[in-house]
Amino acid sequence: MTRDDARALDRSDPLAAFRDRFALPEGVIYLDGNSLGVLPRAVTPALADTLTRQWGERLIRSWNEGWIEAPQRLGAKIAPLIGAAADEVIVGDTTSTHLFKALVAALRHDPARRTIVSEAGNFPTDLHIAEGAVGCVPGATLKVVARDRLAAALGDDTAVLLLTHVHYKTAERFDLADWSARAHAAGALMLWDLSHSVGAVPIDLAAAGADLAVGCTYKYLNGGPGAPAFLYVARQWQAALANPVSGWMGHAEPFAFTDGYRPAEGMRRWLVGTPSILAMASLEAALDLWNDIDMAQIAAKSAALFAILAEAGAAAGLACVSPADPAQRGSHISFRHRHAYAVTQALIARGVIGDFRAPDVLRLGLTPLYLSHEDVWRAGALLQEVIADEAWRDPAYATRNAVT
Amino acid sequence: MTRDDARALDRSDPLAAFRDRFALPEGVIYLDGNSLGVLPRAVTPALADTLTRQWGERLIRSWNEGWIEAPQRLGAKIAPLIGAAADEVIVGDTTSTHLFKALVAALRHDPARRTIVSEAGNFPTDLHIAEGAVGCVPGATLKVVARDRLAAALGDDTAVLLLTHVHYKTAERFDLADWSARAHAAGALMLWDLSHSVGAVPIDLAAAGADLAVGCTYKYLNGGPGAPAFLYVARQWQAALANPVSGWMGHAEPFAFTDGYRPAEGMRRWLVGTPSILAMASLEAALDLWNDIDMAQIAAKSAALFAILAEAGAAAGLACVSPADPAQRGSHISFRHRHAYAVTQALIARGVIGDFRAPDVLRLGLTPLYLSHEDVWRAGALLQEVIADEAWRDPAYATRNAVT
Incomplete structure (x- = not known):
């Protein structure tokens, strides 16, 4: 999956128009809508x-x-x-x-x-x-x-x-x-x-x-x-x-x-x-x-977003703990990592907001209404960058970074 | 108590400045703050x-x-x-x-x-x-x-x-x-x-x-x-x-x-x-x-507002069911009237919002933070006007007006 592939998916996305109905935060790719959804513009x-x-x-x-x-x-x-x-x-x-x-x-x-x-x-x-x-x-x-x-x-x-x-x-x-x-x-x-x-x-x-x-x-x-x-x-x-x-x-x-x-x-x-x-x-x-929303379109887009992050996670060598079959899962993807807390913090520092669930899970929410395929592709690229960071190889890393 | 007396009380009211901190509804004397308080401007x-x-x-x-x-x-x-x-x-x-x-x-x-x-x-x-x-x-x-x-x-x-x-x-x-x-x-x-x-x-x-x-x-x-x-x-x-x-x-x-x-x-x-x-x-x-509020000032003003409505109610011949001693009551005044529901509606039609509590109580809330003595004096005058209305003498009145 290349960035151009992701953009092509966005061009044919039947849900793409919904993105404008949300007040998306600047400079952030928000993968935590499974914890707190984004502000719909109509709420104000x-x-x-x-x-x-x-x-x-x-x-x-x-x-x-x-x-x-x-x-x-x-x-x-x-x-x-x-x-x-x-x-x-x-x-x-x-x-x-x-x-x-x-x-x-x-x-x-x-x-x-x-x-x-x-x-x-x-x-x-x-x-x-x-x-x-x-x-x-x-x-x-x-x-x-x-x-x-x-x-x-x-x-x-x-x-x-x-x-x-x-x-x-x-x-x-x-x-x-x-x-x-x-x-x-x-x-x-x-x-x-x-x-x-x-x-x-x-x-x-x-x-x-x-x-x-x-x-x-x-x-x-x-x-x-x-x-x-x-x-x-x-x-x-x-x-x-x-x-x-x-x-x-x-x-x-x-x-x-x-x-x-x-x-x-x-x-x-x-x-x-x-x-x-x-x-x-x-x-x-x-x-x-x-x-105005067709849940079948939500499910299809969720599966496409998941596939992008699953591929990025696999390329980074991460263990995915979410089911491979879309019918057997919800709309988030979780990876296990020994330093999951610090990985979550490092992603946040790069503008990708996901969350950590004790003891060792990085959880990334996939919300088809306001995330583009390109957003998720970029998050995947940043995830690979974070995991490739040499710092993780130091066993003392998590201890040093536990309260960042 | 005359309108001028009420205005004099307003001039010396230590809580008078708080009125501006509320978005008071236009054209209404709101005596239902004991049920739902008025919007404080700071909320917006x-x-x-x-x-x-x-x-x-x-x-x-x-x-x-x-x-x-x-x-x-x-x-x-x-x-x-x-x-x-x-x-x-x-x-x-x-x-x-x-x-x-x-x-x-x-x-x-x-x-x-x-x-x-x-x-x-x-x-x-x-x-x-x-x-x-x-x-x-x-x-x-x-x-x-x-x-x-x-x-x-x-x-x-x-x-x-x-x-x-x-x-x-x-x-x-x-x-x-x-x-x-x-x-x-x-x-x-x-x-x-x-x-x-x-x-x-x-x-x-x-x-x-x-x-x-x-x-x-x-x-x-x-x-x-x-x-x-x-x-x-x-x-x-x-x-x-x-x-x-x-x-x-x-x-x-x-x-x-x-x-x-x-x-x-x-x-x-x-x-x-x-x-x-x-x-x-x-x-x-x-x-x-x-x-910034002194509860003793709230209590004193509540007693003064109560006195105004108690006098108006007595002048109208209404039975007050709230205690005469301020230390033995809260901050509302209730009158009993056979047609209390219709009286409440007639007051609302005149811009005085109070409420009815079954079976026969007219309840008027006294909220010292945003009500002036003059507001309450005017409500008392309108209460007397409503009670003086000949319509109440007709036994069929309540039936006719039950769903107004």
């Missing part, structure tokens, strides 16, 4: 309107002019990206809080099933929150096993299988339908964490028969730092499952101000308190970009 | 910087340039308003989620004490969340009693007394020190909901010996719609109490990415997921206003 005027007109002028009246429905309205905008119906998704709270609510509800669903099964090395908050959820249901336990022992861990006592669709470190992707079917064959519910896959790969929860899902919106969906997360509950479970964090926004009649809690119908029962409207406004503007 | 440039520079340019690097400490930094700015130390308060999540965490932690603290005591007619989410918390602790119960039976309800089984400092409807205020002492005398923890009092009345949690508190920041603190809430845990309980919603941001080492949860020291353990940085930026700019 949307927030200005939310501040000046909706909050500043309309004030409390804005609650009746669109704010109160924001959790459902944004949920309906995420739904097509995950193969859900508009009334199966709600936005608000954090991914962790949604996970807590969904896990406790799943554990309470069938008294004979009180075990959460999940993967060792899953994104930490999934396991941390699972510990907390187990503490809220008498007799509940958490079984955390290696990926190759997950199938064997499912049994008569399994309430829910909790998996992260795309692994945050390696980019390995579970097959949604296959694992949902395995959970169901064991009589368990299937809960997907889509944080590292929504907006990155095609997702069809309905086809997979998934029961529950949560996901982050500040990565590939570009909703802004700490943007509110989403929760999906398949329609057939909406009446049967109860939100353990029973706040007033999930009440059937929040403005009747009655003492006793009575859950709302549908997804609204999963709300807790009042969501940040500023955060919702930013996310909504970011979500509106996706109206 | 702060959010522009957060969007354009911090998110847009610095991107992921901003996490190391101030974002990650935002929950503690904002907590330290709220601390002086509630009589807490800087390291006893944290910001993030919603009031409801903080309540859930604090109540479950309190219920688990002593196995012999598994009852939450609270007040009938407390703000609904407090009671709804208490129901949810009780469901997460085996043997726990919720005892909800009328205000005059609270003292008798405390006993050997009480884990925590949950009270809202200022009542959202009537503005009645509990004595912080007195009720904290009663809870302690019964061997229980004291948890205060300060949502309707922070920024409205002087608060000294340390002097009261309070154990736990939560509060809302989008009312008198003007943090923006759905702004993140705060949690206070007195230092002596910080090591003993555990957060049931054990998310990664509360982990001792969130970026070590280890499977097992290990709570951070101090207040950080109460964090759950990633807070919205846009919401935090807005709130922080709003909090910075309070550096």
